[in-house]
Amino acid sequence: MTDWTATLADMGQHARRAARELARSSAASRRAGLRAAADAIRADLDAILAANAGDMAGAQALPPAMRDRLRLDAARVAAIADAVVAVAALDDPVGAVIDRRTRPNGLELTRVRVPIGVIGIIYESRPNVTADAAALCVMAGNAAILRGGSEALASNAAIHAAFVRGIEQAGLPADAVQRIAASDRNAVGAMLAAAGAIDLIVPRGGKGLVARVQAEARVPVLAHLDGINHVYVDRAADPAMATALAVNAKMRRTGICGAAETLLIDTGFPDAAAVLAALADAGCALRGDRAAAAIDARVTPADDVDWDTEYLDAILSVRMVDGLDEALAHIARHGSGHTEAIVTNDEAAAERFLAEVDAAIVMHNASTQFADGGEFGMGAEIGIATGRLHARGPVALEGLTTYKWQVRGSGQRRP
Amino acid sequence: MTDWTATLADMGQHARRAARELARSSAASRRAGLRAAADAIRADLDAILAANAGDMAGAQALPPAMRDRLRLDAARVAAIADAVVAVAALDDPVGAVIDRRTRPNGLELTRVRVPIGVIGIIYESRPNVTADAAALCVMAGNAAILRGGSEALASNAAIHAAFVRGIEQAGLPADAVQRIAASDRNAVGAMLAAAGAIDLIVPRGGKGLVARVQAEARVPVLAHLDGINHVYVDRAADPAMATALAVNAKMRRTGICGAAETLLIDTGFPDAAAVLAALADAGCALRGDRAAAAIDARVTPADDVDWDTEYLDAILSVRMVDGLDEALAHIARHGSGHTEAIVTNDEAAAERFLAEVDAAIVMHNASTQFADGGEFGMGAEIGIATGRLHARGPVALEGLTTYKWQVRGSGQRRP
Numbered sequence: 001m002t003d004w005t006a007t008l009a010d011m012g013q014h015a016r017r018a019a020r021e022l023a024r025s026s027a028a029s030r031r032a033g034l035r036a037a038a039d040a041i042r043a044d045l046d047a048i049l050a051a052n053a054g055d056m057a058g059a060q061a062l063p064p065a066m067r068d069r070l071r072l073d074a075a076r077v078a079a080i081a082d083a084v085v086a087v088a089a090l091d092d093p094v095g096a097v098i099d100r101r102t103r104p105n106g107l108e109l110t111r112v113r114v115p116i117g118v119i120g121i122i123y124e125s126r127p128n129v130t131a132d133a134a135a136l137c138v139m140a141g142n143a144a145i146l147r148g149g150s151e152a153l154a155s156n157a158a159i160h161a162a163f164v165r166g167i168e169q170a171g172l173p174a175d176a177v178q179r180i181a182a183s184d185r186n187a188v189g190a191m192l193a194a195a196g197a198i199d200l201i202v203p204r205g206g207k208g209l210v211a212r213v214q215a216e217a218r219v220p221v222l223a224h225l226d227g228i229n230h231v232y233v234d235r236a237a238d239p240a241m242a243t244a245l246a247v248n249a250k251m252r253r254t255g256i257c258g259a260a261e262t263l264l265i266d267t268g269f270p271d272a273a274a275v276l277a278a279l280a281d282a283g284c285a286l287r288g289d290r291a292a293a294a295i296d297a298r299v300t301p302a303d304d305v306d307w308d309t310e311y312l313d314a315i316l317s318v319r320m321v322d323g324l325d326e327a328l329a330h331i332a333r334h335g336s337g338h339t340e341a342i343v344t345n346d347e348a349a350a351e352r353f354l355a356e357v358d359a360a361i362v363m364h365n366a367s368t369q370f371a372d373g374g375e376f377g378m379g380a381e382i383g384i385a386t387g388r389l390h391a392r393g394p395v396a397l398e399g400l401t402t403y404k405w406q407v408r409g410s411g412q413r414r415p
Numbered sequence: 416m417t418d419w420t421a422t423l424a425d426m427g428q429h430a431r432r433a434a435r436e437l438a439r440s441s442a443a444s445r446r447a448g449l450r451a452a453a454d455a456i457r458a459d460l461d462a463i464l465a466a467n468a469g470d471m472a473g474a475q476a477l478p479p480a481m482r483d484r485l486r487l488d489a490a491r492v493a494a495i496a497d498a499v500v501a502v503a504a505l506d507d508p509v510g511a512v513i514d515r516r517t518r519p520n521g522l523e524l525t526r527v528r529v530p531i532g533v534i535g536i537i538y539e540s541r542p543n544v545t546a547d548a549a550a551l552c553v554m555a556g557n558a559a560i561l562r563g564g565s566e567a568l569a570s571n572a573a574i575h576a577a578f579v580r581g582i583e584q585a586g587l588p589a590d591a592v593q594r595i596a597a598s599d600r601n602a603v604g605a606m607l608a609a610a611g612a613i614d615l616i617v618p619r620g621g622k623g624l625v626a627r628v629q630a631e632a633r634v635p636v637l638a639h640l641d642g643i644n645h646v647y648v649d650r651a652a653d654p655a656m657a658t659a660l661a662v663n664a665k666m667r668r669t670g671i672c673g674a675a676e677t678l679l680i681d682t683g684f685p686d687a688a689a690v691l692a693a694l695a696d697a698g699c700a701l702r703g704d705r706a707a708a709a710i711d712a713r714v715t716p717a718d719d720v721d722w723d724t725e726y727l728d729a730i731l732s733v734r735m736v737d738g739l740d741e742a743l744a745h746i747a748r749h750g751s752g753h754t755e756a757i758v759t760n761d762e763a764a765a766e767r768f769l770a771e772v773d774a775a776i777v778m779h780n781a782s783t784q785f786a787d788g789g790e791f792g793m794g795a796e797i798g799i800a801t802g803r804l805h806a807r808g809p810v811a812l813e814g815l816t817t818y819k820w821q822v823r824g825s826g827q828r829r830p
Contacts, residue, residue: 116803199803241826248828354821366824388614390805393820405808406769409781411656413663
């Protein structure tokens with residue numbers, strides 16, 4: 001039996017040394033390392049596909065959606081390599097000056113972005129996360145410790161081997177990206193307990209994984225558990241826009257965390273019927289309160305659980321509310337702090353919504369499906385965080401850094 | 416027996432409501448609230464001193480240093496009120512725009528500072544923390560739940576009562592600052608477990624308290640456990656500056672977390688004898704390696720524990736090192752990530768030190784005793800953090816905020 005506590009402590013030491021080296025490295029050398037990693041992934045196409053075929057053979061009992069997530073082909077492997085190259089092209093966050101001030105005694109204070117250190121990534125079936133997460137961590141100057149899903153062991157091993165060979169050939173430390181090459185669940189427990197060795201854990205996967213990580217972690221966690229996102233259609237909403245945004249927010253892709261799960265419609269909005277009809281016509285099941293059911297017969301009764309449910313499916317809960325205050329109260333009670341949107345042409349109502357709703361992302365006249373690091377111009381994201389500390393909303397390179405204070409003096413003593 | 420879990424859940428709900436109200440409040444109303452709180456503290460001088468006399472009577476077994484921390488007089492109460500007024504004069508962090516960008520699709524993204532929510536403060540004997548911490552939390556738009564030391568129960572109750580009366584008279588919610596009015600240690604355990612009710616815990620006190628909080632907390636913690644701060648005197652240091660900074664960094668006040676605990680002297684620095692003599696002459700006990708002992712006979716042998724000890728006293732460990740690399744390696748191994756300083760006129764050495772040392776604060780030619788929110792121009796501090804996430808170094812109003820993303824659109828759907 002592996003002693004995972006000791007293994008993690010050892011991996012943590014190697015990671016810390018690699019992180020120190022990365023923190024001193026130039027952006028150019030990190031970019032070159034990532035491009036070399038992408039080249040190595042492309043060069044290892046056959047080995048990666050063979051490994052993936054093995055994983056697929058062992059995964060015949062999995063549901064089709066999970067098998068699809070696990071499956072690689074030449075195009076998907078090329079996309080993995082391309083994504084690594086894209087990260088190499090992002091702005092370097094390391095060394096950016098956040099703040100500069102000179103004190104009356106002449107001390108010059110500079111607040112400078114630095115890497116966090118060692119990031120632990122715990123993820124499920126998608127093998128592309130192996131390369132995506134590694135690339136983001138390394139570009140931000142961090143070492144990574146990866147723990148992928150058991151069903152993707154061989155695929156992850158092959159991608160990891162290529163990635164590490166690439167960065168090493170480019171002169172970066174091989175320990176910059178380590179991988180836990182076992183499906184033992186105790187390894188996850190040891191990662192979650194590895195305070196001091198791992199500075200931050202990012203879980204990527206389903207609710208079960210995130211809930212376990214949040215419950216057990218002794219290490220800070222950046223994650224979101226739920227995306228119970230609301231679209232509030234105000235009385236002053238443009239009817240066509242309200243319909244288009246409700247349909248897009250729910251139906252564009254129902255399985256992503258930025259999808260809308262509840263529609264709140266102001267009783268003063270005259271075109272609720274058109275919005276509900278468009279959703280139902282688009283294939284969305286509607287679960288609503290009595291007032292909503294009175295508007296469209298396809299609305300089935302919602303129960304209390306619906307207001308707190310992230311369907312991740314073509315299902316939407318619908319509630320009629322008596323204006324902005326009731327919408328705000330509903331969101332305060334049922335929202336998960338992810339993404340909340342108002343549709344209105346009343347600027348004052350919009351500004352109140354943007355100011356008062358407590359969520360990582362608040363939107364006016366836009367689809368909640370824009371809740372995404374790429375759409376925010378971050379180039380890529382390691383995840384979306386709904387906690388209140390460190391980083392909120394889409395987390396990319398900047399969220400994988402911290403800062404330090406540099407103080408430059410000329411012999412100042414404190415009186 | 417009090418059910419502290421239920422009590423904290425209830426306090427948390429009241430705090431959350433107050434936090435929502437504070438988050439919507441104007442800076443002017445928060446400033447007015449704090450000034451009214453200060454007035455109420457001044458008005459309650461007699462009641463506060465009487466309560467404190469009771470605490471002092473019950474604290475006769477405490478060591479003199481702790482009794483002094485507990486003791487209030489008219490001047491100290493006036494200083495407490497003045498400190499609250501000073502916080503009311505600080506720049507308002509709430510609503511500050513950190514970042515603004517327009518996407519090619521026309522979406523306008525604004526990243527705006529918002530309060531964190533509910534802050535738990537756990538502190539020891541100094542009653543002034545009751546008002547200091549409450550003022551910082553409220554000014555940053557947060558609700559506070561305070562838990563002071565058992566020896567200061569009556570003093571804290573009197574200060575808290577005045578503070579709350581003041582803010583309430585000024586129109587802020589009374590629940591903005593709640594207090595756990597019991598010395599039961601289980602109350603602390605319930606605070607540390609109150610994830611969801613409390614967003615951030617700030618422990619203020621000795622190492623025992625901080626260690627317990629860090630070990631048990633299920634809520635994010637902002638703190639530092641140790642301040643094992645090094646002064647490295649490089650071969651290119653100005654001798655007079657090196658002596659002055661070493662003496663100031665260690666001896667100005669030995670009991671603060673920014674005090675130096677280890678002196679590293681480059682073997683190539685020609686004036687080590689003068690530095691050590693000045694420290695010994697100033698009353699500092701020196702514990703060093705053989706090379707240091709060979710320079711000054713007053714240096715007694717250091718053992719392995721010394722390099723990891725925060726003396727908080729007129730004691731300094733001294734090690735001769737063979738240049739910058741050995742100093743960096745020593746600090747990487749023994750530093751606690753608080754404050755590290757180099758003394759040198761070699762700019763390249765200084766820049767390497769500032770870049771490579773992994774600590775919240777890194778200094779060149781300045782005393783480590785400047786590690787303080789007031790000295791950094793923050794006006795006040797709720798503490799100094801040595802963790803890597805959210806805030807690092809002195810934490811003041813900005814560190815008590817987070818941000819959210821506001822997205823303003825004109826009907827954009829995601830393709």
